[in-house]
Amino acid sequence: MIQVSELHFTTDDGIKVLEDIHLRLERGEMAFLVGPAAAGKSVLLRLLAAQIPPQSGQILVLGRNIARLSRLKAAGLKRRIGFVAQGFAPLPHRTVLQNVTFRLRARGDFREQAEEKALSALERVGLTPQLGLLAAKLEPVARAKLGLALAVSDDPLLILYDDPFATLAEEGAREVYATLSRIQSSGLTALVAARSPLPDGAQRHRVIWLADGKVTKA
Amino acid sequence: MTGFFFVLGELIRALRQKGGGFIFLAILFVFLFLAVFSGLFLVGGPGQGTDAPRPLGGKILVHLTPGLSPQAIQALYIQLLEEREAERVNVLAGDALAPGGATLQVQATSPAAGRTLVEKLKTTPGIASVDYASAKRGLSLPVSSSLRLGLLLGLAASAVGSLFFARLGFRGLLGAFAEEIKLMRVSGLSEAMILGPIVVAGVLFGLTGSLFLIAAVNLAHVGLAAHPQAVPPLVAGILEATRVQAVSLLSVPLGFLMGALFGALGASLAGSRELQP
Numbered sequence: 001m002i003q004v005s006e007l008h009f010t011t012d013d014g015i016k017v018l019e020d021i022h023l024r025l026e027r028g029e030m031a032f033l034v035g036p037a038a039a040g041k042s043v044l045l046r047l048l049a050a051q052i053p054p055q056s057g058q059i060l061v062l063g064r065n066i067a068r069l070s071r072l073k074a075a076g077l078k079r080r081i082g083f084v085a086q087g088f089a090p091l092p093h094r095t096v097l098q099n100v101t102f103r104l105r106a107r108g109d110f111r112e113q114a115e116e117k118a119l120s121a122l123e124r125v126g127l128t129p130q131l132g133l134l135a136a137k138l139e140p141v142a143r144a145k146l147g148l149a150l151a152v153s154d155d156p157l158l159i160l161y162d163d164p165f166a167t168l169a170e171e172g173a174r175e176v177y178a179t180l181s182r183i184q185s186s187g188l189t190a191l192v193a194a195r196s197p198l199p200d201g202a203q204r205h206r207v208i209w210l211a212d213g214k215v216t217k218a
Numbered sequence: 219m220t221g222f223f224f225v226l227g228e229l230i231r232a233l234r235q236k237g238g239g240f241i242f243l244a245i246l247f248v249f250l251f252l253a254v255f256s257g258l259f260l261v262g263g264p265g266q267g268t269d270a271p272r273p274l275g276g277k278i279l280v281h282l283t284p285g286l287s288p289q290a291i292q293a294l295y296i297q298l299l300e301e302r303e304a305e306r307v308n309v310l311a312g313d314a315l316a317p318g319g320a321t322l323q324v325q326a327t328s329p330a331a332g333r334t335l336v337e338k339l340k341t342t343p344g345i346a347s348v349d350y351a352s353a354k355r356g357l358s359l360p361v362s363s364s365l366r367l368g369l370l371l372g373l374a375a376s377a378v379g380s381l382f383f384a385r386l387g388f389r390g391l392l393g394a395f396a397e398e399i400k401l402m403r404v405s406g407l408s409e410a411m412i413l414g415p416i417v418v419a420g421v422l423f424g425l426t427g428s429l430f431l432i433a434a435v436n437l438a439h440v441g442l443a444a445h446p447q448a449v450p451p452l453v454a455g456i457l458e459a460t461r462v463q464a465v466s467l468l469s470v471p472l473g474f475l476m477g478a479l480f481g482a483l484g485a486s487l488a489g490s491r492e493l494q495p
Contacts, residue, residue, distance in 0.1 A: 051404065071408065078406025085404055091397050093235075102228070102398065103405050108221035150401075 001027045001158060001189045002048060007057030009043055009213075017043045018213045021057070030181070030190040032198055035210035041193035042086045044210070045162050048191065049083035050074045062157055079107065082151030086162040086193075090146050092136035096127055099135050099146060100153050107154065121153035125179050141172040145179055152183055159183075159190040165199060173199040225402070226415035229395055230422075237390025240383045241423055247380030248427025248476050249434075254376055255472065256431070256465045258369040277325050278332055278339070279310075279349040284319040286344055291320055294344050298324055301338070303331035319346060380476060381483065384423070388416075388484035399488060409489075416488050417481030424477020428469035435462050 002025035009018040018040045025031055033041050046052045047059060050066050059066040064077055090099045100118035101111075109117065122131050125145040130138070138146060144164045151159050164180065165173040177199040184190045198207070209217040233241060280298070282291060291309075298307045306325040326332030336350045392399070402412050439462045 049404075050406075075406050075408040078404075081406070083404055089397065091401065103401060105224045106221050106228075106398075106402050106407060106411075107405060110220060150405075 001025050001029070001062065002191065003058075003060040004048070005058050007044075007047070007054065007059060009040070009047065009055055016213055018047075021213075021215055023208065023215065023218065025189060025191055027189055028187050029206065030184045030188075030192070031206040031208055032202055033191060033193045033208050033210055034196050034198065036195065039210045040213040041210055042162050045083070045160050045191070045193050046085075049081050049160050050078050051083065051085075079154070080157050082154075082156035082159040082161075084147040084151050084159075084161045084164070087166070088143070088147040088162075090135035090138065090143060090150075093134065095132050095134055096122065096138070096142075096146055096149075097131040100149055103150055104153055117153055117155075118149075121149040124152060124183055125149045140167050141175055144168065144172075144176045148176075148180060148183065152188070157189065159188055159192075161190070162193045163195070164192060165194050170199070174201070177202050221407070222411060222414060225411065226418055228398065229391070229415050229419050232391055232395045232398075236394035237387040237392075240387030240390060242387075244380050244383035244387055244480065245423055245427045245430070247376050247383060248424055248473060249430045251373065251376035251380055251476065252428055252431045252465075252469045252472055253434075254369055254372040256435075256461075256468065258366070258373060277323055277350075278336060280322040280324060280339055280345055281347045281349070282319045282321065283344050283346045286320070290344055294342075295322060297342075298322060298339075301335060303327055303335040303338075377476075380427075381479065384420070384480040385483055385487075388420075388480070388487050392416075392484065392487050400494070403494065413485040413488055416484040417478065420479070420481025420484050421474060421477035423480050424473045424475070425470070426473075427476065428473025431469050431473075432466045435465050 002023065004021050004023040007018055007021040007023075008016070010016050021044065033044065035041050043052070047054055047066070048061055050061070050069065054067050062077065062080060064073070066074070066077070069077060090096075091102060094102060097115070097118055100121055101114045104114035104117055105111065119128070119131070122128055125148050127142060127145050127149060130142055135143070135146065147164065148159075148161065151161065159180075161180070164176050168176060178201070180190065180192065181201065194202075207217075208215060280294075282294065286294075295307060295309065298304055301324075303326055304324050305327045308323045308325075310321045310323050324335065326335055332350055336348050339345055339348045399412060435457060439457045439459065442457045
């Protein structure tokens with residue numbers, strides 16, 4: 001599903017963010033990418049999500065070499081990845097349901113189809129009781145779940161979630177992890193970036209440790 | 219295309235939150251730009267600055283001697299109709315054009331025929347004067363050079379003003395739509411699907427300005443038919459039926475071009491770093 005080899009990434013200022021990354025994630029697997037702040041987790045996730053172009057090394061996602069994709073093909077690949085960026089902020093002046101339908105309708109779904117998919121996604125993450133609530137009024141746990149609902153709303157093959165547990169208390173992190181784990185168990189592949197410590201139960205999945213742009217333990 | 223039109227609709231709806239006022243001003247300036255453009259290039263040909271209305275190219279205004287009896291006017295009308303150089307003759311509501319006398323308008327079969335006919339008419343009894351604009355002049359009416367300069371300045375000012383307000387409007391609009399743009403980018407929408415609706419929205423704004431002008435000149439043209447003396451000659455010139463048609467035809471592509479400029483401006487703003495996820 002994901003295969004990364006000899007991946008390097010340097011910022012415009014010459015700071016090395018990622019160094020010689022080798023990584024492999026099998027179909028249906030869930031793994032955590034764990035490391036301190038500025039370890040390079042977000043950049044790695046954004047590279048895997050085809051949000052930024054790689055500089056050197058090879059990234060194969062869903063069998064496609066990201067470096068060789070045209071803009072159009074990269075857009076096509078992105079549509080099959082449910083990516084939630086770090087510090088995810090929903091559309092504040094729209095309801096929970098409208099947040100999900102906006103994404104689906106912008107991607108070309110008709111109203112009825114978008115609503116059907118959105119309701120299904122919100123049910124999967126347990127946000128059905130709050131679907132009429134303005135996103136700006138959501139609690140952090142519900143906000144993290146909305147990010148997940150957005151990611152799974154269009155039946156992706158891969159979920160990349162950057163730091164879903166940030167700003168959450170222990171109990172909230174556990175709840176979000178449980179939701180994530182339940183959804184992933186239906187056969188999705190998921191790579192989740194997080195800081196240590198992970199919520200209870202998350203340790204049963206593979207943990208890839210990242211520090212100073214290098215994989216220290218996979 | 220469903221997604222494209224959805225994004226376009228949402229973008230225009232976001233005008234209610236921010237940028238709507240500036241976009242309205244930009245549309246107003248497009249209206250002004252097109253109005254001045256019409257005044258300058260459809261009416262304002264180089265001339266001596268006379269205030270008197272002139273006939274259109276190929277048409278001859280025949281001012282009859284004041285005090286002619288209706289029978290004499292009818293006789294002249296029939297005489298003109300029978301001239302082989304004349305294609306059509308109309309009786310104008312002459313008071314405003316030639317105080318004290320009636321005026322006939324003659325459409326010549328060609329510019330050369332018009333000149334021949336004018337020479338004939340000058341010596342015809344019962345005709346006070348003849349006014350003929352050559353076909354070369356086309357749709358132009360003479361305006362003074364100072365008015366022409368004023369119109370040129372107005373044209374430049376309205377173009378700059380429309381772009382200025384369009385930029386402010388798009389900045390506000392894209393600010394209100396920023397999170398949506400970021401979400402679309404993260405979701406894998408191509409740049410064409412994100413920037414395309416912004417360009418189309420700009421075109422719609424430009425076309426709205428041109429539609430305002432078309433509506434205004436057509437309404438004013440209808441109103442002018444009832445009160446021809448109520449407007450200055452230059453305005454009356456713009457509101458002449460042929461020119462109203464020309465203004466309408468010219469406004470649409472010009473409004474489209476202005477709108478495309480707005481759209482390009484909006485798209486360049488949407489490509490900025492702040493709107494990247």
